[in-house]
Amino acid sequence: MSQRTKIKALLQLEETGFEVTVKGWVRTFRNNQFIALNDGSTNNNLQIVVALDSLDEDTLKRITTGAAISVTGEVVPSLGKGQKVEVKAKTLQILGDCDPTTYPIQPKKHSLEFLRDNAHLRFRTNTFGAVFRVRNTLAFAVHKFFNERGFVYLHTPVITASDAEGAGEMFRVTTLDAVKPPLNDEGHVDFKQDFFGKATNLTVSGQLEGELGAMALSDIYTFGPTFRAENSNTTRHLAEFWMIEPEMAFCDLTENMDTAEALLKYVIAYALEHNAEDIEFLTQRLLEEEKQKPQQDRSELNLLEKLQFCLGNDFVRLTYTEAIDILKDSSHNKKKKFQYLIEGWGTDLQSEHERYLVEKHFKKPVILTDYPKEIKAFYMRQNEDGKTVRAMDILFPGIGEIVGGSQREERLDKLEQRMNEMGIPTEELWWYLDTRRFGACEHAGFGLGFERLVLFVTGMGNIRDVIPFPRAPKTAEF
Numbered sequence: 001m002s003q004r005t006k007i008k009a010l011l012q013l014e015e016t017g018f019e020v021t022v023k024g025w026v027r028t029f030r031n032n033q034f035i036a037l038n039d040g041s042t043n044n045n046l047q048i049v050v051a052l053d054s055l056d057e058d059t060l061k062r063i064t065t066g067a068a069i070s071v072t073g074e075v076v077p078s079l080g081k082g083q084k085v086e087v088k089a090k091t092l093q094i095l096g097d098c099d100p101t102t103y104p105i106q107p108k109k110h111s112l113e114f115l116r117d118n119a120h121l122r123f124r125t126n127t128f129g130a131v132f133r134v135r136n137t138l139a140f141a142v143h144k145f146f147n148e149r150g151f152v153y154l155h156t157p158v159i160t161a162s163d164a165e166g167a168g169e170m171f172r173v174t175t176l177d178a179v180k181p182p183l184n185d186e187g188h189v190d191f192k193q194d195f196f197g198k199a200t201n202l203t204v205s206g207q208l209e210g211e212l213g214a215m216a217l218s219d220i221y222t223f224g225p226t227f228r229a230e231n232s233n234t235t236r237h238l239a240e241f242w243m244i245e246p247e248m249a250f251c252d253l254t255e256n257m258d259t260a261e262a263l264l265k266y267v268i269a270y271a272l273e274h275n276a277e278d279i280e281f282l283t284q285r286l287l288e289e290e291k292q293k294p295q296q297d298r299s300e301l302n303l304l305e306k307l308q309f310c311l312g313n314d315f316v317r318l319t320y321t322e323a324i325d326i327l328k329d330s331s332h333n334k335k336k337k338f339q340y341l342i343e344g345w346g347t348d349l350q351s352e353h354e355r356y357l358v359e360k361h362f363k364k365p366v367i368l369t370d371y372p373k374e375i376k377a378f379y380m381r382q383n384e385d386g387k388t389v390r391a392m393d394i395l396f397p398g399i400g401e402i403v404g405g406s407q408r409e410e411r412l413d414k415l416e417q418r419m420n421e422m423g424i425p426t427e428e429l430w431w432y433l434d435t436r437r438f439g440a441c442e443h444a445g446f447g448l449g450f451e452r453l454v455l456f457v458t459g460m461g462n463i464r465d466v467i468p469f470p471r472a473p474k475t476a477e478f
């Protein structure tokens with residue numbers, strides 16, 4: 001065997017008595033004899049045994065933590081604990097030196113904050129290796145789920161001239177001079193002279209364009225980067241995140257919820273099956289981390305149990321109105337333990353309320369439906385009561401909102417009326433309204449925040465630790 005073998009494949013083989021070439025980065029080098037080699041294909045290191053005095057002094061000195069090496073040798077049964085096979089080095093080549101006096105990633109426990117500051121190197125730790133392999137699997141599983149169901153993967157634009165939510169919080173895209181932009185007669189910035197001849201932004205959602213696709217292709221989904229300039233320094237928000245947005249024609253709110261629940265269960269089950277080792281590692285990591293917390297703050301279920309529990313139970317479905325009643329009458333509310341007390345119907349739920357419903361009251365994932373129209377976007381289908389819209393949010397333990405979706409308003413007059421009430425310019429969205437003019441039908445969709453999903457499946461606590469290079473307020477290094 002002259003080609004390089006990946007360590008994961010080699011360890012799975014469990015055969016001995018043949019020659020391999022492996023390449024990777026040194027994790028540790030003990031007793032001038034035992035190298036723990038990692039190539040990122042698995043968290044498990046391959047043990048390389050260097051025969052004493054087979055290497056010259058200079059090469060031995062260059063086998064340091066972080067160095068890239070290539071080893072050719074025989075696969076033999078291992079006498080040591082922890083691995084079935086190891087490689088007896090015949091030749092060893094240093095590919096890239098790593099100065100141990102300046103290399104930041106030492107063979108010891110580093111804090112997540114330290115690793116965030118060294119995000120360019122954090123892939124080389126066990127935790128981040130596991131997180132990003134799980135992230136990869138989840139992304140693949142999302143595509144597999146939709147592909148098996150005949151959805152078309154539709155690429156919606158990153159640069160748009162519309163604000164899908166009508167919520168602001170957008171990043172402007174411009175080629176105009178930032179210091180001295182051209183002004184029009186009224187003294188405002190003249191976007192007619194800008195690249196696109198109008199003001200443009202990075203997309204906050206692909207939904208509106210997604211609906212156009214669904215009105216011909218029936219079932220579509222998007223999966224792409226999404227940008228929100230919300231200045232919220234939380235562990236659940238990024239300025240740049242990835243969103244999955246299916247849109248389905250001839251689909252009502254119930255079928256929409258069914259699809260979302262099926263998707264979540266499918267991708268979690270897929271990760272459990274294909275990343276068992278990584279999830280086991282992350283489960284142990286979380287147990288260790290929780291040991292630092294007081295007993296009452298520790299989770300009842302460990303990560304693996306939590307994922308299995310999520311697969312084995314139907315999500316609880318109830319209306320916003322029912323949820324408000326539960327929250328209002330809760331002892332938590334009466335004892336004033338919420339930061340924002342629930343006074344009555346109509347207010348938006350804070351993440352503390354969402355988490356109370358999921359973690360304390362139902363102890364299961366929850367889908368809330370039929371929210372007050374005042375706190376939801378203009379495109380949601382209006383209910384007969386005149387007060388609520390056919391919205392649905394899925395709430396997860398430890399996360400809060402993971403999915404936000406709705407059945408869309410397909411009736412032109414109702415939609416225009418709502419846009420006028422909310423001050424959304426109907427002229428600018430003429431193309432969106434055209435779908436209601438030409439062959440409109442019942443349709444629905446949702447947005448799943450991909451990083452919130454990765455947070456849930458990896459058990460990590462901060463969203464900045466589940467995207468390779470986080471973008472957040474004052475954070476755009478790397």
Ligand code: ATP
Binds near residue numbers: 230238241401402451
């Ligand atoms: P939140 O109330 O948590 O800010 P939202 O109501 O603004 O969420 P939506 O506009 O419905 O969220 O977006 C759909 C999904 O995208 C959310 O359910 C969430 O999973 C994800 N999401 C929204 N904003 C962010 C963000 N800033 N960073 C990461 N994920 C996000």
Ligand code: MN
Binds near residue numbers: 230
């Ligand atoms: Mn938001």
